[in-house]
Structure formats: C-alpha cells, structure tokens
Amino acid sequence: MSCHQRSKRAPLRRLLGAALLALAANAQAFDLNSDSPIKVSADNARLDDAKGTAVYTGGVVVRQDATELTADRVVLYRSQGALNRIEAYGKPAHYIQPQQGETPKTDAEALTIIYAAGENRLTFEEKAVIRQNGNVFKGERIDYDTARRVVTAGGGSKSDGGDGRVEMVIQPRQGSGTSEAGN
Incomplete structure (x- = not known):
C-alpha cells in the first residue's frame, strides 16, 4: 500500500472510530447508582426472593427517568x-435512551438485550x-463495555442465516463546512 493510499484511509478510520464511539457513548443502560427508581410494568410478574430474581412477562416496560x-x-x-x-427478550426488545447533553438519543433493538452492571x-x-x-x-452481537467505552461487534455465522458481517451507516459531519473524509 502506498503512502498516498494510507493517508487517504487515515481520515476514514478516524471517522469510523468516531461514529462507533458516538453510537456507543450514550448506551450506558440504567444507572443503578441513581436516586431515581427503576419502574417495571407488565401483564404478569413472578418474584423469587430466595433466588433473587423477578420475571416479568407480557408487554414489559422498564423505565428509569426517560x-x-x-x-x-x-x-x-x-x-x-x-x-x-437485567435481561430482556423480545421480537425484538427495544432500548431507548434520550438525548443527554450533546449526545443524541439512542434507539436500539435486538432479540436479547442484557445489562450486566457488575461487568459494566x-x-x-x-x-x-x-x-x-x-x-x-x-x-448479530454488539457488546459495549460501559466503563472503558469499547464496542465489540460480530456479524454472526453464515450458518445462522446471516451474512457474517457487521454493518455501519455513518452520516457525514454536519455544519463544519468541510468534511474530513472529503479531503
């Protein structure tokens, strides 16, 4: 690879990295250290104090602030x-976190969403x-380390019916006059 080709790819790599971090920056799930309660509503609930579990089924909504x-x-x-x-299962399950400061709203979905607070x-x-x-x-799988702010993604295997790839659509930078990728 020539020096010219490497220099053209450097802005693209920075753009991809910035977009990936922007997508993940707001995906911090619920704040278990907050004074705000986590509220759950569902059609059915089964609480098991001995096991330390609560299972909610039927139109489950878990909310903390927005x-x-x-x-x-x-x-x-x-x-x-x-x-x-917190483990959520749906067809698909949805996760929404509102805009926080300059970080835009995050809207995510998957058949399974797991928030493991102890593992960040x-x-x-x-x-x-x-x-x-x-x-x-x-x-097929996106992991976000909320402490280190590191995203790891996999496209799944072709035997699972997927194409085995991860996909990203990155919007151009708005309002800066010139785009880093356009240079």
Missing part, C-alpha cells in the same frame, strides 16, 4: 439486595441494531 426498555419478557437479578443484571457490559444479541442521529450499527 430511559426505557420494552420487551416480551424481562428478568431482573438481585445480589446482596441490589439489582445487578451492555449486550445486544441476535439481529442487533443501534441507531443514533442517523447513524446505524448492525450485527
């Missing part, structure tokens, strides 16, 4: 009296799609 998770089935796990894991991990599995400010990130 952050919302909707699914067909949600399992909450408690350990030592504190909520530490938010995972979207099976037909995962994250949308933010016109940008779209798709994969």
Whole structure:
C-alpha cells in the first residue's frame, strides 16, 4: 500500500472510530447508582426472593427517568439486595435512551438485550441494531463495555442465516463546512 493510499484511509478510520464511539457513548443502560427508581410494568410478574430474581412477562416496560426498555419478557437479578443484571427478550426488545447533553438519543433493538452492571457490559444479541442521529450499527452481537467505552461487534455465522458481517451507516459531519473524509 502506498503512502498516498494510507493517508487517504487515515481520515476514514478516524471517522469510523468516531461514529462507533458516538453510537456507543450514550448506551450506558440504567444507572443503578441513581436516586431515581427503576419502574417495571407488565401483564404478569413472578418474584423469587430466595433466588433473587423477578420475571416479568407480557408487554414489559422498564423505565428509569426517560430511559426505557420494552420487551416480551424481562428478568431482573438481585445480589446482596441490589439489582445487578437485567435481561430482556423480545421480537425484538427495544432500548431507548434520550438525548443527554450533546449526545443524541439512542434507539436500539435486538432479540436479547442484557445489562450486566457488575461487568459494566451492555449486550445486544441476535439481529442487533443501534441507531443514533442517523447513524446505524448492525450485527448479530454488539457488546459495549460501559466503563472503558469499547464496542465489540460480530456479524454472526453464515450458518445462522446471516451474512457474517457487521454493518455501519455513518452520516457525514454536519455544519463544519468541510468534511474530513472529503479531503
């Protein structure tokens, strides 16, 4: 690869990296250290204190302030009296986090969404799609390390019916006059 080709790819890599971080920056799930309660509504609930689980089914809505998770089935796990894991299952399950400061609204969906607070991990599995400010990130599995702000994605295997690829649609930078990718 020539020096000219490498110099043309550097702005594209920076743009891709910035877009990936922008998509993930707001995906922090629920704030378990907040004073705001997490409210759950559903058609049915089964609480098991001995196991530390609560299983909600039927039109489940989990909300904390304006952050919302909707699914067909949600399992909450408690350990030592504190909520530490949320698993949501749907066709698909949806996760919405409103705009925070300059970070735009995040709208995500997957057949399975898992928030593991102790692991600082938010995972979207099976037909995962994250949308933010016109940008779209798709994969069979998208993991976001909320502490280190690192995204890892996989396209799934071709034997699962997918094409084995991760897809991104990145909108051009708005309002700056010139685009870094256009140079």
